[in-house]
Amino acid sequence: MIEIKDIFKTFGENEVLKGISAQFKPGKNNLIIGGSGSGKTTLLKCIVGLHEPTKGTVSFDGQEFTSMNFTERVPIRKEIGMLFQNSALFDSMTVEENIMFGLNLFTDQSRSEKLDRANFCLDRVNLKDRNKLYPSELSGGMKKRVGIARAIAMQPKYLFVDEPNSGLDPKTSILIDELIKELTEEYNITTVVVTHDMNSVMGIGDHILFLHQGQKWWEGTNKEIAHTDNKELNDFVFASKFMQAAKEKL
Numbered sequence: 001m002i003e004i005k006d007i008f009k010t011f012g013e014n015e016v017l018k019g020i021s022a023q024f025k026p027g028k029n030n031l032i033i034g035g036s037g038s039g040k041t042t043l044l045k046c047i048v049g050l051h052e053p054t055k056g057t058v059s060f061d062g063q064e065f066t067s068m069n070f071t072e073r074v075p076i077r078k079e080i081g082m083l084f085q086n087s088a089l090f091d092s093m094t095v096e097e098n099i100m101f102g103l104n105l106f107t108d109q110s111r112s113e114k115l116d117r118a119n120f121c122l123d124r125v126n127l128k129d130r131n132k133l134y135p136s137e138l139s140g141g142m143k144k145r146v147g148i149a150r151a152i153a154m155q156p157k158y159l160f161v162d163e164p165n166s167g168l169d170p171k172t173s174i175l176i177d178e179l180i181k182e183l184t185e186e187y188n189i190t191t192v193v194v195t196h197d198m199n200s201v202m203g204i205g206d207h208i209l210f211l212h213q214g215q216k217w218w219e220g221t222n223k224e225i226a227h228t229d230n231k232e233l234n235d236f237v238f239a240s241k242f243m244q245a246a247k248e249k250l
């Protein structure tokens, strides 16, 4: 479980996060949603240590990460898988080399063990036999899947994903969501996803944090979201006429 307590983050004069606390449980798809600029990516970066919170703590299974130095953080970092926007694949490396990147860096496995793991992960994301392709030869959805394969290569306990659906068509978005959900449940991963996508919210939102102006404004499940009377959340989720009509049928 990941626990964040009273997280503040300030950039200069701009107080972006204003005291956010939450718990993210294993085997659950924890989603962070909110309007543009509400602080979602900043919160994700504070949790994984890409930003230091101005105040507050982040703990991974009871180990307080925030107060650790770089070396002390290494064992926890090895248990973190990340998929950030644009998949961040290395263009000069093949699919297989991209997936083996973390294994090369952090393990002393033999080449054949690493290849076996890469093949297993590629199979898991339905990209069997695409090992030798370069990122430029892949579609956006395939890049995301390679990004997911790379993120799970180290068998992470924690998985962080920023906007998995950006730039994807609706059908591919749903496939990516289903893949994230499946892996989370199958390997009991604590998954935290930042998303704008309402299909994801309704489809895989086991636990949802809604941020508004840097605060946790609402927290609940995808089933509860349909019946909330929180005005800002309603305005955000059911902004379109289509979603309003869908809500009436829920």
Ligand SMILES: Nc1ncnc2c1ncn2[C@@H]1O[C@H](COP(=O)(O)OP(=O)(O)OP(=O)(O)O)[C@@H](O)[C@H]1O
Binding pocket: 011, 014, 016, 034, 035, 036, 037, 038, 039, 040, 041, 042, 043
């Ligand atoms: N490194 C940084 N330096 C200064 N300000 C930053 C930095 N990162 C984010 N901010 C500011 O923090 C605020 C929140 O940004 P953040 O990217 O967390 O929002 P978001 O909710 O993820 O938005 P979006 O949905 O548009 O991606 C913005 O005002 C942004 O300008």
